[in-house]
Amino acid sequence: MTKRDLPYDSILARSFSKTDQKRLGFVAFIASLLFFFTLYTVVKPYLCPLPIVGTGLRMLRITELTTNTTISKEEVISECNEMEKPICHCNKLGSKEFCDLSGDVRILGKSATVLAAITSAFSGNSTWHMRPYARKDQVTAMKRVREWTVKVVQNASLSRCVRKHSVPAILFSLGGFSLNNFHDFTDIVIPLYTTARRFDGEVQFLVTNKNPWWISKFKELVRKFSNYEVIYIDEEYETHCFGSVIVGLNRHRDYEKELTIDLSNSEYSMSDFRKYLRDAYLLRNAAVSTWRRPRILILSRSISRAFVNAGEIARAASQIGFKVVVAEANTEIASFAQIVNSCDVMLGVHGAGLTNMVFLPENAVVIQILPIGGFEWIAKTDFEVPSKGMNLRYLEYKIAVEESTLVKQYGRDHEIIRDPLAVAKRGWGTFKSVYLVQQNVSVDINRFKPVLVKALELLHKQSV
Ligand SMILES: *[C@@H]1O[C@H](CO)[C@@H](O)[C@H](O)[C@H]1NC(C)=O
Ligand SMILES: *[C@@H]1O[C@H](CO)[C@@H](O)[C@H](O)[C@H]1NC(C)=O
Ligand SMILES: *[C@@H]1O[C@H](CO)[C@@H](O)[C@H](O)[C@H]1NC(C)=O
Numbered sequence: 001m002t003k004r005d006l007p008y009d010s011i012l013a014r015s016f017s018k019t020d021q022k023r024l025g026f027v028a029f030i031a032s033l034l035f036f037f038t039l040y041t042v043v044k045p046y047l048c049p050l051p052i053v054g055t056g057l058r059m060l061r062i063t064e065l066t067t068n069t070t071i072s073k074e075e076v077i078s079e080c081n082e083m084e085k086p087i088c089h090c091n092k093l094g095s096k097e098f099c100d101l102s103g104d105v106r107i108l109g110k111s112a113t114v115l116a117a118i119t120s121a122f123s124g125n126s127t128w129h130m131r132p133y134a135r136k137d138q139v140t141a142m143k144r145v146r147e148w149t150v151k152v153v154q155n156a157s158l159s160r161c162v163r164k165h166s167v168p169a170i171l172f173s174l175g176g177f178s179l180n181n182f183h184d185f186t187d188i189v190i191p192l193y194t195t196a197r198r199f200d201g202e203v204q205f206l207v208t209n210k211n212p213w214w215i216s217k218f219k220e221l222v223r224k225f226s227n228y229e230v231i232y233i234d235e236e237y238e239t240h241c242f243g244s245v246i247v248g249l250n251r252h253r254d255y256e257k258e259l260t261i262d263l264s265n266s267e268y269s270m271s272d273f274r275k276y277l278r279d280a281y282l283l284r285n286a287a288v289s290t291w292r293r294p295r296i297l298i299l300s301r302s303i304s305r306a307f308v309n310a311g312e313i314a315r316a317a318s319q320i321g322f323k324v325v326v327a328e329a330n331t332e333i334a335s336f337a338q339i340v341n342s343c344d345v346m347l348g349v350h351g352a353g354l355t356n357m358v359f360l361p362e363n364a365v366v367i368q369i370l371p372i373g374g375f376e377w378i379a380k381t382d383f384e385v386p387s388k389g390m391n392l393r394y395l396e397y398k399i400a401v402e403e404s405t406l407v408k409q410y411g412r413d414h415e416i417i418r419d420p421l422a423v424a425k426r427g428w429g430t431f432k433s434v435y436l437v438q439q440n441v442s443v444d445i446n447r448f449k450p451v452l453v454k455a456l457e458l459l460h461k462q463s464v
């Protein structure tokens with residue numbers, strides 16, 4: 001979904017809806033345009049999850065976590081050390097992942113406050129601050145998430161109840177890195193699944209950081225998760241009342257595990273999740289088909305990390321015995337899910353499009369192509385490890401420098417080719433603009449062919 005992920009227009013529109021279009025004068029409008037254009041350029045790297053080059057970029061990620069921002073880490077950790085176990089759950093980073101409140105819970109959208117007179121054994125009043133988005137390790141994402149105050153009181157005269165609901169609610173943010181396909185799944189869809197699944201549709205979604213594009217992108221899933229229209233809670237002046245509210249989403253505690261469900265933390269598995277997706281999108285293939293010619297999907301990209309010779313790759317795959325489908329993940333998610341699910345092998349350059357592996361049938365093969373720049377760690381974290389958790393087979397192809405268009409652009413002796421780590425040390429922006437944005441891939445067919453042959457072997461092996 002790369003191209004569609006953070007469409008320029010949508011970023012603008014999304015931001016404007018937040019800023020209240022009506023009050024923007026012309027000057028402000030232009031200023032915002034400039035600002036969001038800049039933001040877009042800055043944000044775009046996350047189209048592809050944060051790459052980490054060796055320890056260099058990994059350090060960037062950690063630095064970001066501790067960088068001085070509106071979120072003070074000490075504050076968050078000390079809150080987590082409180083005796084709050086039955087109410088708010090923390091992750092390994094020491095920040096609260098979600099709070100589970102039952103009793104008399106009232107939501108004040110305008111002031112971003114959740115007031116709860118809770119029924120569980122809990123003495124005294126307590127106040128917590130939290131941002132209900134499951135990417136607590138990245139300040140850049142968390143800054144785009146509205147902060148909520150959760151106040152638990154014993155006997156309180158709570159804000160007057162105006163709208164009473166008979167079902168539980170889940171309050172979560174669609175800010176952060178939403179509309180990047182990888183983050184949509186790892187930060188929102190999967191945590192939402194593990195949080196909402198048990199309600200079987202009888203749950204009210206309260207969305208903070210209004211994002212109709214996201215709701216529209218995932219409409220099939222949202223309809224399956226919840227039988228009720230989403231409420232954009234930030235816009236609500238009236239107090240909404242519930243008997244039970246979960247603030248935030250239940251992501252497993254270990255943030256280095258992407259696209260994964262931690263069974264110690266969830267009653268549902270990744271297989272359950274993938275079955276749920278197949279039901280939501282009416283996908284027919286639970287496992288690879290062994291009775292027909294195997295099909296390979298070549299994920300094309302049209303702007304960056306594009307295949308220079310997709311045609312040649314397709315011909316080679318066809319000669320080996322595959323039926324070839326070439327498609328870019330920028331169509332409706334429902335129709336793209338159909339395409340992916342109809343294939344037995346998915347091949348693509350590292351990027352958010354590979355997240356579509358969630359729709360592959362079991363035992364299918366994922367082939368990830370690594371551009372130059374040092375993508376090993378991120379490739380493993382974001383797609384290799386997750387693919388195994390989905391019962392998929394995984395193959396990797398690291399291109400040689402000759403297969404990168406960067407060589408033609410800079411020459412073999414340039415630092416960009418020789419020493420990506422040095423480039424990475426100059427910061428994320430520099431790294432991104434070179435290795436993620438400027439690089440296309442021209443696969444050496446002879447060098448690559450054995451990978452295709454291996455993929456075919458893996459499919460045959462499991463059919464015996
Ligand atoms: C950094 O953190 C300190 C202490 O929390 C605070 O006083 C200071 O204002 C912060 N600086 C910025 C730029 O946020
Ligand atoms: C809890 O908060 C309520 C309402 O603000 C207040 O009346 C009460 O005294 C507080 N109780 C404790 C133990 O702090
Ligand atoms: C507080 O709530 C408890 C249990 O609901 C009740 O027994 C008690 O009388 C209440 N106290 C006050 C001061 O309202």
Ligand SMILES: *[C@@H]1O[C@H](CO)[C@@H](O)[C@H](O)[C@H]1NC(C)=O
Pocket residue numbers: 301302303304305306405437438439440
């Ligand atoms: C990469 O390929 C795309 C699609 O062909 C093209 O639009 C883009 O300009 C190329 N980028 C570079 C840096 O060559």
